[in-house]
Amino acid sequence: xxxxxxxxxxxPVAVVVMGVSGSGKSTVGAALAKxxxxxxxxxxxxxxxxxxxxxxxxxxxxxxxxxxWLDAIGAALAEAGRxxxxxxxxxxxxxxxxxxxxxxxxxxxxxxxxLTGSHATLAQRMHTRKGHFMPASLLDSQxxxxxxxxxxxxxxxxxxxxxxxxxxxxxxxxxxxxxATAAVR
Numbered sequence: 001x002x003x004x005x006x007x008x009x010x011x012p013v014a015v016v017v018m019g020v021s022g023s024g025k026s027t028v029g030a031a032l033a034k035x036x037x038x039x040x041x042x043x044x045x046x047x048x049x050x051x052x053x054x055x056x057x058x059x060x061x062x063x064x065x066x067x068x069w070l071d072a073i074g075a076a077l078a079e080a081g082r083x084x085x086x087x088x089x090x091x092x093x094x095x096x097x098x099x100x101x102x103x104x105x106x107x108x109x110x111x112x113x114x115l116t117g118s119h120a121t122l123a124q125r126m127h128t129r130k131g132h133f134m135p136a137s138l139l140d141s142q143x144x145x146x147x148x149x150x151x152x153x154x155x156x157x158x159x160x161x162x163x164x165x166x167x168x169x170x171x172x173x174x175x176x177x178x179x180a181t182a183a184v185r
Contacts, residue, residue, distance in 0.1 A: 012086035013038060014077055014108050015175065018093035018149075019115035020142035024160045024167070025090035028115060031168045036175075038086030046072040060141040063097075070098055074105020081108035094145045099153065112155040113171055114148060 013036055017029040026042050033040035047055075051065050073091055080087040093099045093112065103110055149155035156174045158167055 012081065012084060013088075013111070013175070014081060014086065014106060015088045015111050015113055016077075016093055016099075016102060017088060017090045017113045017115060018099070018155075019117075019160075020092065020094065020146055023115035023117055024164065025092070025115060027164055028113075028160070028167050028171075029088045029090035031164055032113070032171060033088035035168055035172060036086060036088065038088055039080065041073075041076055041087065041089045043069070043073050043089060043091035046076070060145070066098065067101070070101045071105055074102050077102065077106035077110065078108065081106065092142070094142065095147045096150065096153070099149070111175060112149055112153060113175075114155045114157040115160045115167070116148075116157060117160040 015029075015032065015036075017025045017032065019025055026044075029042070030040045046069050048068065051061055051069060054061060054065065070091075073089060077087060077089060091102070093102060099110075099112060149157070156171055158170045160167055162170070
């Protein structure tokens with residue numbers, strides 16, 4: 001008979017699907033959440049009205065605009081963790097400091113999935129989507145702000161040049177086991 005204690009169950013998955021506007025965070029995130037059997041939340045639902053108005057007018061957000069928004073997203077990630085639930089959130093998380101703030105607020109391991117694509121693909125997606133407040137004119141601002149995840153962040157990077165099912169299929173095997181070993185930073 002072994003005297004070793006049983007291993008703790010891995011924490012429920014907490015994934016942040018990140019990237020610039022038009023990269024497919026909502027579409028990929030929702031499809032990924034469905035495959036994982038967890039809830040999906042779109043970070044856009046956490047923006048205060050002032051942020052939406054600013055972006056709708058073609059004005060990029062400042063860091064000061066983003067802090068309360070990131071804290072609200074982090075709180076939702078933390079709440080899901082306290083409830084023992086997995087979650088996938090679609091959030092731009094363009095800078096390392098934003099991802100660090102999400103990690104700190106979430107109080108649980110996070111796995112970032114960074115969606116990438118060519119400028120032409122992203123612009124085309126932004127021009128053809130309907131009912132979104134983010135104008136295509138802000139794509140260059142988002143690309144200029146983007147700090148791709150560093151190797152030490154352990155992010156999964158995947159191109160969105162493929163159809164959504166292929167993108168999700170590329171993420172799933174890389175995600176396996178990450179939640180059990182991811183560190184809260």
